[in-house]
Amino acid sequence: MAMTGVLRPGHAQLRVLNLEEGVRHYRDVLGMVETGRDAQGRVYLKCWDERDHNSLILREADSAGIDFFAFKVLDKATLDDFDEKLRAYGLETARIPAGELLETGERVRFEIPTGHQIELYAEKTAVGNGLQVLNPPPWTPASEKGVAPVRLDHCLLYGPNVEEVQKIFTEVLGFYLVERVLTPDGDGNAAIWLSCSHKVHDIAFVEHAEPGKLHHLSFMLETWEEVLRAGDILSMNKVPLDIGPTRHGVTRGCTIYAWDPSGNRFETFMGGYQPYPDYEPTTWTFEGLGVGGGLDYPQRKLHETFLTVVS
Helix, strand or coil: CCCCCEEEEEEEEEEECCHHHHHHHHHHHCCCEEEEECCCCCEEEECCCCCECCCEEEEECCCCEEEEEEEEECCHHHHHHHHHHHHHHCCCEEEECCCCCCCECCEEEEECCCCCEEEEECCECECCCCCCCCCCCCCCHHHHCCCCCCEEEEEEEEECCHHHHHHHHHHHCCCEEEEEEECCCCCCEEEEEEECCCCCCCEEEEECCCCCEEEEEEEECCCHHHHHHHHHHHHHCCCCEEEEEEECCCCCEEEEEEECCCCCEEEEEEECCCCCCCCCCEEECHHHHHCCCCCCCCCCCCCHHHHHCCC
């Protein structure tokens, strides 16, 4: 499919309770590359195979959670066009000047009904992935450090009014619905998975009374063997696990969920099928999320912590 409009997830800013503990976790255990620190004290990281300067920003705070999640758009004209469309839809936008984040151009920020701050931007300094452009080898030494995911893949956010959020993402930003879980009465959506590409999801939402909550950030691995290796590395570093290694029925992804030192959940993820916008969305009943294997296909059960613990 043609890649226009919104291209991909770009960055997330996380709040951590102890900055250096957070840096050690994401840099040394997860294996991300530290790319800078700014005057506000924030630390910037990227996955080894990402080309842009950063995909994760850590900020020390009194509570864990997510400040904002951002998507990269095609170019400056596209950014301006989305700003106009969002305002015409009735959302208030703010223009964050270039340079407020290191090596990042102007951003358009808006709040969605789930209480989350979403950003769009068109420009970020390309620092490369450590490989030459001409006749490159398949990996670098950085890809052997820690878990070593190849990219920030998606996030799952919890908050109210998921139905309205779906309209914003599909009618304004050009995403499409890939999968959904129905509410227990079957009259609405309890959870939705949305894509701006042909990935199985780029962002997902779960209906939740409290706004602005993070369920997880997901980092992509390329094989099931790498997910199992991630489990070993996390265990060797005494990182507390939530679920996994296992497979979802929803998205068909293979996964491990765990918590960083501040209690932010993160995922190491691989697989999933490749949908297109003309595909009919896959629907799961609320019962199917558990006994149907939607959450944990091998065990066919729900996990209480997965459903209730957010930051």
